[in-house]
Amino acid sequence: MIHRTVSEWNYLTIDPPGDGAFTRELADRLIVVAGATDVGGTDGERIFTDHHRRLRAQQVVGVIAAQGCSVEILPKIEGLGTAEDEAGRTNIRGRLIHMLAAAYDLDLSVGEAVQLGSQKHTILEVLIGLFCRRLNDALREGMPRRYVGQEDDLAVLRGRLDVQRQFTTLAFSPQKMACRFEELTPDIPLNQVFKAAIGRLAQVSRAPENQRRLRELGLIYSDISLVPIGALRWDAITLDRTNHRWRGLRDLARLLLQGDYQTTSHGRAPGFSLLFPMNDLFEIYIARMLEKALKGTGLSVRAQDRRHYCLVDQAGSRRFQVRLDIVVYRGSEPVMVIDTKWKRISDRIEDAKQGVGQADVYQMMAYSRLYGCPRVMLLYPHHAGLNSHGETGRYKIAGCDHELVTATVDISASSISEQLVDLCSELTVGLERSNLAYSQLQ
Known part of the structure; x- marks a missing residue:
């Protein structure tokens, strides 16, 4: 099994045929699998672009x-660091695990995520190992x-007694009684x-320790019904104070089961993928961290807000529903709209517009108008080319007293919550500001 690790937007060299080589044939197989995934797009170009002698990873992370x-x-x-050295892989993998844990409610501390990232396995094997250990602990x-x-x-x-069935179906079988009863059983959704997750992961895991743990778990769950993944009754799972300890495991199983798996029986190349578009992951991560950071401040956070439409036709029907990444509310009043962008923002010295896209500005102006929101923010990941994280620009929106703010958050730091609180600090003391120096987007 040939394995490679690469950073998003970096290139994966295709080697000449030989032992341990990542050949053209293997690259073609990956492209087929990429094209069959939900996030791959046509011919898998959202995951890899093919440059003949090398593949270029796109803005999707995970394992394929x-x-x-x-x-x-x-x-x-x-x-x-970078994915090209062991220390960098460890650090990045730990941070990615932390982001996934926050986004998918996996109940991991930052320290635990870093410790998991230090293991010399792919992100998939790390998550499989975590699932096996936690399930074993819970089963005790x-x-x-x-x-x-x-x-x-x-x-x-x-x-x-089921009277109707007794006197119809069993009318000529008086030696039998039609019974209705409740039985305590482990064969529940x-x-x-968990059984579906164990079976799926046993097909894709390559780490010997994970394979051993999955075999042991398979024996424990041998009497549980095997339900196809698409038919699992997630809505029938009831978690309360008596079984709340299973909540984190359920969420981890859901995360692992969302991976795409293809087999030749379905007419597609065999393969597996557990992939996350970084734009989406960054958005969910910031929303969850902001929600925790603002708890107790009187402000609430709503992600994927879809309350408004851009247009209303002559018949009164609404058209073009908007989908906002994050809206911060004080009660029922929207006080800030945040749109996350997983891309590099420029320094003001390099570029007066900081690389802010014109379409992004138009979009934020529309959000400000539709929501009557006095403050809208474009939030980017921080990088070393900027002096410090936090606000990088503040602009007055022409024709009104609303503002567009550009800002960054340092994902590599452990102080994400504090950074987000700082960005929202004005909201906790009111929206009045005086003697502000505005800059105007030209």
């Missing part, structure tokens, strides 16, 4: 595997069970999710 090869794509995060206190309604024809009455 084809027959005979796998590639781990890591994000570019300033201050943590017993497998979750629930009373489930059953119907059976028995020699003696158990539970309640939550355990069916």
